[in-house]
Amino acid sequence: MSALVGPALFPFTLAALVMTGLVLVEALSVLIGQSASGLLDGAIGHDGLDSANAEGLSPAALLSWINLGRVPFLILVILGLAAFALAGLILQGLAAALLAPLPALVAVPLAAGATLPALRVTTRAVARFIPRDESYAVTADDLVGTTAEVTLGPLDQGLPGQVRARDRHGNVHFLRARAAADASPMATGTRVLLVDRVEAVFVAVPAPADL
Incomplete structure (x- = not known):
């Protein structure tokens, strides 16, 4: 020793x-x-x-x-x-x-x-086993409007959690996100819609059932 x-x-x-x-x-x-x-x-x-x-x-x-x-x-x-x-x-x-x-x-x-x-x-x-936060084919703003799944939650208005989203090319992204101001907390596994981005953190709401 x-x-x-x-x-x-x-x-x-x-x-x-x-x-x-x-x-x-x-x-x-x-x-x-x-x-x-x-x-x-x-x-x-x-x-x-x-x-x-x-x-x-x-x-x-x-x-x-x-x-x-x-x-x-x-x-x-x-x-x-x-x-x-x-x-x-x-x-x-x-x-x-x-x-x-x-x-x-x-x-x-x-x-x-x-x-x-x-x-x-x-x-x-x-x-190969860790999805990239960003893709060379898209910008962060391109991911606003996409659906995602909460992987580290719950998402609320406090510290950001993490969601997994796919861009239009099928690339997987792990993104920091928090709930919108008027949204209820969203547990891990919840499908969400990314509606905005504030600096490096995305703003999410529960995804409508038809998405």
């Missing part, structure tokens, strides 16, 4: 501990009805990156390369910390088996270099 907090492994142990804490935060937030990753994306205006406009070696190109916008930002951070910690522990284990653990100043850049391609692969796999 003491080896995990030694100088050679401490950066990777710390990354693993932070990753575990973020996983617990996300899990607890889902249990209480408010996804931390969804709230964070809404707070920072996380709309994703259009790969067509992310070229060369720019920061936007790197973020696009690791699939930011295809997975929630918090999930990307969790996966990055997990990849970094695992790469570091494996690297130091191999180094110790051959001769001795590498100095942290050497091991950290090597593990970080291995993290980027691993993060690209894992985020691409995870993105």
Whole structure:
């Protein structure tokens, strides 16, 4: 156990501990009805990156390369910390088996270099199971007027919940939403109509039966 907090492994142990804490935060937030990753994306205006406009070696190109916008930002951070910690522990284990653990100043850049391609692969796999908040084919305003299903509720006039909607192309979106001022609370599973959008939060009412 003491080896995990030694100088050679401490950066990777710390990354693993932070990753575990973020996983617990996300899990607890889902249990209480408010996804931390969804709230964070809404707070920072996380709309994703259009790969067509992310070229060369720019920061936007790197973020696009690791699939930011295809997975929630918090999930990307969790996966990055997990990849970094695992790469570091494996690297130091191999180094110790051959001769001795590498100095942290050497091991950290090597593990970080291995993290980027691993993060690209894992985020691409995870993105297949996580609907994007935004689609490159439509804007957020295009989703006003569509029906959706409450996935994290109930929706009321308090903190936003989450709904799942499909755009005209059939793409699935997870969106932050709250009930309109004159609407009753809408439980998880309720079909709703998105009638407006205030900044990053959609305004919903119960969907008419004929929609």
